[in-house]
Amino acid sequence: MKRNILPLIGMVAGILLIFASISVNSNIMSFVDAPSLIITLVGSFCALLISFPFNTLKKVPALLKKLMFTPEDDLKGLIDRITELARKSRTEGILSIESEIEELNNPLLIHGLEMVVDGTDIDTIENILNIELDQMEDRHSIGHEVFLKWGEYAPAFGMIGTLIGLIAMLGDLQDPSLIGSGMATALITTFYGSFLANLIFLPIAKNLEVQTANELKANEMIVEGVLALQRGDNPRVIEQKLSSYLSQKEKQGKDEKEDLEVAEELTR
Template sequence: MKRNILPAIGLVVGVGLIISAMASNGELSRFFDGPSLIITLFGSFSALLISFPLNTLKKVPALLKMLMFTPDDDRQALIETITHLAKKSRTEGILAIENEIKELDNSVLVYGLEMVVDGTDIDTIDEILNVELEQTEDRHSIGQQVFLKWGEYAPAFGMIGTLIGLIAMLGDLQDPSLIGTGMATALLTTFYGSFLANMVFLPIAKNLEIQTANELKTNEMIIEGVLALQRGDNPRIIEQKLQSFLSQSDQKKKEAKTAVSVTEEFAG
């Protein structure tokens, strides 16, 4: 796992800009109202309690941890590992890689290679690993849905709070001097709802979506490598096939690294 400080930086910068804009328009205390915040935050959370099972909501702290710690998704290292194992199995036999499998830390790769060593047929391996891929996607999509829904509910409850404030204000118009203050207080819930949705909940959902897409792409690459190894494909062909899963920047780094290695070899 690698620490990811960008979400924290983005949140601090975003909140800082909003507070700066608020401070330039008067006292900050004018922008705080306890009941408005309670209606927006806890009201939207109450809607989540209705929308999702409790077991799903219990996973929210773990999802927030994923936001700050991203998986070490080094596809190039995985390609090198799979290629190495393919070469060894081709020269020494498939059982020769059994001990090395135990040292790997990628659960999908370990699971697939164990089935290869056990002699499981390729169709069964393909089916089992793809089911595992679908289960991973389902687990991650639940987290995305929680924050997407929270991002939808927060502005809605902000509007509800505004309507409550306006009804209370319009119900008592005996003192016209209080209309401005009442209107400002009523609009605070709309502000809180928009802020929480667009600064917190929706960005978290997008971050989790991107992490899921990256993990699924990596797992697809691993499955392709495991199946190629089971078929007994040439290690060089396996490596070239898996290279297609790398991003353009990673491919350029690979090419640069290869060029440096060739230069050093000739120089030596």
């Protein structure tokens, strides 16, 4: 895991930008209204309580922690490790990699290699690993779904708060001079809803979605590598196949590393 403070920087910068814009054009205290915030924030959370089981919502603090600590996916390192295991398996036999499994830290790779060493047929390995991939995607998509829904509910409850304020204001029009301030107060909940959705909830949902996609990509590569190893594919073919999962920039970095290693080997 590596610390990722970029989401926090973006969130704080966005909040400061909005506050600065408010302070230039009006008094910032005119945008502070506790009942409006309660309607928007607490009301939308109540909708979440209806939408998701409580056990799912209890994971929200852990999901926020995941936002700040992203997994360190070293795809190039994984490719090198799988290729190395394929070479050892090809020269010394499949059982020779059993001692290497204990040094790994990726649960999916460990489970896949254990099944390969145990002689499990390739169709069974593929089915089991694909089920694990589906379960992982379902678990990780929960956080994305929670914050995505929260981002949808917050503006809706902001509009509800605005309608409540307008109804209360229009119900008492004895003093026309109060219409302007009453209208401003009614619109604050819409502001809160849009603010919370577009600067907090929806960006968090997108961040978690991207993290899930990256982890799924790494795990799909692991499954492909395990199946290729079970088939006894040539290590060079396995390396080339798995390298297709890398971006162009990552491929260039990998090629430069290999060239450097070859040059060091020739100078010895």
